[in-house]
Amino acid sequence: MKRLLTLIPVCVLLTGCFQEMKAEDIFYEVFENDENQQTYKIEFTTKSDGEDQNSAFLEWRDEDGNYRSESYENDEINFISVRKDGNSSHKDYENESIMYTNFEEDQVNPSPNPSEEIQEIIKFYSGDFDIKLIGTEDILDRKTYHLRFDVKEEHNIGMIGEIDLWVDSSTWVILKETIKDGETLFEREAKNFETLSDFPEGIFELDNDEGFTEDDFEDEFQSEPTTLEEASETFPVPFLILNEDFDFESGNIRPDYMFDDYYTLQFDFRDDRGLIDVYIEHEWGLEDILGLAIETTVRDQPALLIDEESLLSVNWQENGLQYLLTFNGDYTREDAENIISDMEFME
Numbered sequence: 001m002k003r004l005l006t007l008i009p010v011c012v013l014l015t016g017c018f019q020e021m022k023a024e025d026i027f028y029e030v031f032e033n034d035e036n037q038q039t040y041k042i043e044f045t046t047k048s049d050g051e052d053q054n055s056a057f058l059e060w061r062d063e064d065g066n067y068r069s070e071s072y073e074n075d076e077i078n079f080i081s082v083r084k085d086g087n088s089s090h091k092d093y094e095n096e097s098i099m100y101t102n103f104e105e106d107q108v109n110p111s112p113n114p115s116e117e118i119q120e121i122i123k124f125y126s127g128d129f130d131i132k133l134i135g136t137e138d139i140l141d142r143k144t145y146h147l148r149f150d151v152k153e154e155h156n157i158g159m160i161g162e163i164d165l166w167v168d169s170s171t172w173v174i175l176k177e178t179i180k181d182g183e184t185l186f187e188r189e190a191k192n193f194e195t196l197s198d199f200p201e202g203i204f205e206l207d208n209d210e211g212f213t214e215d216d217f218e219d220e221f222q223s224e225p226t227t228l229e230e231a232s233e234t235f236p237v238p239f240l241i242l243n244e245d246f247d248f249e250s251g252n253i254r255p256d257y258m259f260d261d262y263y264t265l266q267f268d269f270r271d272d273r274g275l276i277d278v279y280i281e282h283e284w285g286l287e288d289i290l291g292l293a294i295e296t297t298v299r300d301q302p303a304l305l306i307d308e309e310s311l312l313s314v315n316w317q318e319n320g321l322q323y324l325l326t327f328n329g330d331y332t333r334e335d336a337e338n339i340i341s342d343m344e345f346m347e
Contacts, residue, residue: 146167225251
């Protein structure tokens with residue numbers, strides 16, 4: 001989720017300015033300094049193509065980053081997620097299980113605050129979408145900023161083509177969103193929203209009165225050493241590896257927590273120029289995380305390439321998988337492109 005610049009407050013007062021705002025001009029500041037700006041409770045309802053999905057989503061968050069969310073279908077609870085003091089737990093009523101996770105400080109922010117979430121959304125989509133600030137609108141008697149994301153023609157593959165977000169001006173909580181995916185229109189809108197000074201006791205605790213199975217994320221999804229042959233037997237689809245000009249040094253495999261029956265693979269290959277790290281997972285989208293990538297093509301697929309003095313890497317998707325190759329040693333961009341072109345499927 002690209003770099004953001006300061007949004008000049010005067011511009012917000014000028015109607016004509018809204019149409020000219022671009023992603024690189026939009027940086028989210030809290031103009032209204034509410035001391036409870038990140039202490040709130042919100043309830044959402046969802047629709048698909050105008051039909052109520054009989055689902056609801058509730059969320060509580062305090063200024064310390066503690067967080068609770070609940071999801072309901074047909075008035076029955078599906079899951080509860082709680083984060084408190086760096087520890088997260090997810091209670092899944094369908095699978096009758098609870099997953100516990102301890103996030104270390106150096107890991108990706110598992111619970112961004114509303115302002116961080118908006119910035120991440122803009123960064124994630126700004127490569128493929130044109131983003132504009134349309135104007136201000138009231139939702140639940142609160143001023144919101146209306147953002148419009150239109151897919152760029154060269155990136156239009158008939159899937160998500162348009163996204164609209166209505167962002168609360170004083171808290172940066174998304175109060176309404178619409179997503180047009182092909183011919184389907186998804187809508188989610190807050191029907192209740194309130195900032196809070198305190199919460200019910202125990203709101204950020206998770207019990208297990210039902211006796212659900214309990215698992216630890218790190219234990220459930222830990223990485224294990226693997227050979228190429230073992231990985232091929234376990235992985236559900238064929239994947240690419242470097243050709244026989246390279247020596248296989250080591251490999252690791254772990255279950256993919258986002259996609260059932262999939263795994264993430266990490267292999268190291270070596271030749272006389274250095275070491276190449278190959279990372280493979282289920283495809284999820286190309287993202288310029290460091291803001292250094294340039295768009296290119298490898299194996300007839302769109303790719304992101306970073307060619308810096310300290311980093312040479314290529315990221316692309318092919319046959320439902322996502323590949324990230326990092327080249328450590330005496331490799332050039334041309335070398336990297338040729339090596340990728342010569343990769344072969346591990347059957």
